[in-house]
Amino acid sequence: MMNKSRQEMLQYINEVSFVVDDTKLFLDTHPDNNEALEHFRKYSRMRNDALKEYARLYGPLTVDLVSESNENTWTWTEEPWPWMGGVC
Amino acid sequence: MWIYEKRLQYPVKITQTNPKMAQVIISQFGGPDGELAASMRYLSQRYTMPYKEVAGVLTDIGTEELAHMEMICAIVYQLTKNLSPEEIKESGFDKYYVDHTLALWPQSAGGTPWTATVFQSKGDPITDLHEDMAAEQKARTTYDNILRLIKDPEICDPIRFLREREIVHYQRFGESLRIVQERLDSKNFYAFNPEFDTGTCNCGRK
Numbered sequence: 694m695m696n697k698s699r700q701e702m703l704q705y706i707n708e709v710s711f712v713v714d715d716t717k718l719f720l721d722t723h724p725d726n727n728e729a730l731e732h733f734r735k736y737s738r739m740r741n742d743a744l745k746e747y748a749r750l751y752g753p754l755t756v757d758l759v760s761e762s763n764e765n766t767w768t769w770t771e772e773p774w775p776w777m778g779g780v781c
Numbered sequence: 782m783w784i785y786e787k788r789l790q791y792p793v794k795i796t797q798t799n800p801k802m803a804q805v806i807i808s809q810f811g812g813p814d815g816e817l818a819a820s821m822r823y824l825s826q827r828y829t830m831p832y833k834e835v836a837g838v839l840t841d842i843g844t845e846e847l848a849h850m851e852m853i854c855a856i857v858y859q860l861t862k863n864l865s866p867e868e869i870k871e872s873g874f875d876k877y878y879v880d881h882t883l884a885l886w887p888q889s890a891g892g893t894p895w896t897a898t899v900f901q902s903k904g905d906p907i908t909d910l911h912e913d914m915a916a917e918q919k920a921r922t923t924y925d926n927i928l929r930l931i932k933d934p935e936i937c938d939p940i941r942f943l944r945e946r947e948i949v950h951y952q953r954f955g956e957s958l959r960i961v962q963e964r965l966d967s968k969n970f971y972a973f974n975p976e977f978d979t980g981t982c983n984c985g986r987k
Binding site: 717 | 784785786787788789790791792793794795796834837838841842845851854855858859949950953956960
């Protein structure tokens with residue numbers, strides 16, 4: 694996680710989050726698959742750690758992470774919004 | 782039931798406008814087989830789906846489709862950013878522009894406004910899952926058609942991602958259908974409708 698640029702961190706979050714998304718769907722129809730459950734847990738942990746770290750450095754990506762960032766004003770609506778093609 | 786994350790599920794970074802392509806791609810927003818239709822279909826069907834796993838699939842995939850709708854809108858938004866009146870006239874985008882300027886509005890490429898008539902929520906698990914499997918294939922074909930029309934890698938990249946997800950969703954709905962069939966009368970799947978006929982649900986996990 695050290696020295697990762699904002700872009701690199703976001704790319705990492707996208708990747709581990711995709712594993713979580715896809716494994717989640719698989720588990721919905723294969724709830725007793727232990728390998729998938731382990732896989733999910735591993736990537737979910739990586740995702741949550743990355744989200745916290747990103748919030749600390751660059752700002753929260755979810756409303757639950759707002760308290761992780763050290764800001765004194767409400768900056769949730771500040772750019773960039775993801776559809777704008779910038780960092781997100 | 783929704784929390785959102787401030788990122789697209791897959792990045793959309795388009796540096797070159799193209800209003801002609803925007804007019805085509807908008808069909809995956811407001812067209813008959815687009816992402817808005819998909820999300821509304823699954824999120825509508827889930828309420829009366831008696832099998833928890835399948836209600837979960839419908840909720841989770843329906844949610845993912847909202848994220849896909851957002852990606853399509855980001856693509857159209859970036860393809861039409863800062864267009865000049867000349868570019869608008871020249872590309873034929875003027876017909877959309879006059880009613881919506883550069884805003885996103887759910888319609889098909891041909892101009893048909895989005896309507897609930899593009900999907901069904903029929904209240905029978907076998908029927909609804911077939912509807913869902915068909916929807917994923919229709920969406921996949923639409924992406925195939927889009928990919929035959931565009932070669933710009935900045936556009937093709939997120940489009941290919943979306944196309945792949947349709948195939949995975951189709952797989953999940955197929956599995957959901959099998960789960961439903963296991964709970965029905967094996968001698969006659971149509972003997973009863975577990976969403977309606979009382980006492981026939983057999984809803985617990987096997």
